[in-house]
Amino acid sequence: MIAQHVQDCIDACQACALACDQCADACLGEEHVHHMVACIRLDRDCAKVCQMAVSFMASNSAHAADVCKLCAHICEACAAECGQHDEDHCRACAEACRRCAEACRQMALSAHNLN
């Protein structure tokens, strides 16, 4: 059985990885792609760490909380960048990143309190 706050964090990380991959590819398709470079780079990093966080949590890893702390940090950076753009995919991505950062912080905090 997976605890609820871990399941919530898995859901948030899956949604965020998806939003980041979609946003990065949509940014590459924009006419003004040269304005989207910072966004593409952060989407790329954020998708990777979210995918890894999901896998560590699903595997019940002893290091899941450490990965979630890092994930929260990168999600915040990605939310800050995507939040500056008006495209729908950037807005959706920024929102997914904010939710994921919060879920990762909760997950890391709960793990810390248990240990």
Added chain:
Amino acid sequence: MIAQHVQDCIDACQACALACDQCADACLGEEHVHHMVACIRLDRDCAKVCQMAVSFMASNSAHAADVCKLCAHICEACAAECGQHDEDHCRACAEACRRCAEACRQMALSAHNLN
């Protein structure tokens, strides 16, 4: 916008990657872990290819259908192995693998018809 059959396939792959990671770790925790080795190995492979399939589909990759074909193949092998075990995590994983294999076949077929 993601087409419905692609979204269904993303959902099935995310669920399957999760079930495989959970099953592999639960198998490692079984007293009779030596009977679960084939299952652990297939869970490991299946989780990886499902994660990659999600990422290719979310990125709208031209090669997403190719990855889904491979994913269906590995999911079937994992379902066949997990389906031989009575543990709850194996039964849940076998079911997730079967659904994912079917969704991946549909996705690959639809992509083929479009191209």
Added chain:
Amino acid sequence: MIAQHVQDCIDACQACALACDQCADACLGEEHVHHMVACIRLDRDCAKVCQMAVSFMASNSAHAADVCKLCAHICEACAAECGQHDEDHCRACAEACRRCAEACRQMALSAHNLN
């Protein structure tokens, strides 16, 4: 012990994943990034499948040859795209992709002959 043709393929896949990640980021840094979009997308896909191929081979997976076949296919597509650009990172990436495609074909062929 890893067979020599598998070790060669691991080396080629590691080098190719590296070259693709470097090329994608360097393309994002080019002034004419809008001309590099197809290259960035293929680099992205190729890096992922090369990383997965390394992991399947290192894990002695029963499905390593299947992954290498897919990897050869995506490497060829990436080599064809990168080969059309004059930037040093694209030329280096195209060369790494060609070598990786050849090593993956050899690996898949050897596995087929053994089975």
Added chain:
Amino acid sequence: MIAQHVQDCIDACQACALACDQCADACLGEEHVHHMVACIRLDRDCAKVCQMAVSFMASNSAHAADVCKLCAHICEACAAECGQHDEDHCRACAEACRRCAEACRQMALSAHNLN
């Protein structure tokens, strides 16, 4: 151009990911697999974070040093566990983990000094 300490760290992380994947699968093949469970779990985690560290460094990510710090931490845990076993694959893995932890610390330190 990649700085030497970054290239060294990429090399160490690639070698470590390989050693961890090989060790995990070899552990699964041991008759006394039930004694190797902690090792398999750490190998699994360590391989993932090493692969991600390579990709962040190759992509010249702004978050590469953060990933390397986490990677050093997980490598140390894996080295401590593998170092308790006498199997050749565990000894090789422990050594690869120690080298990778050191290279990741150097990489993170150098990045910190630059920023």
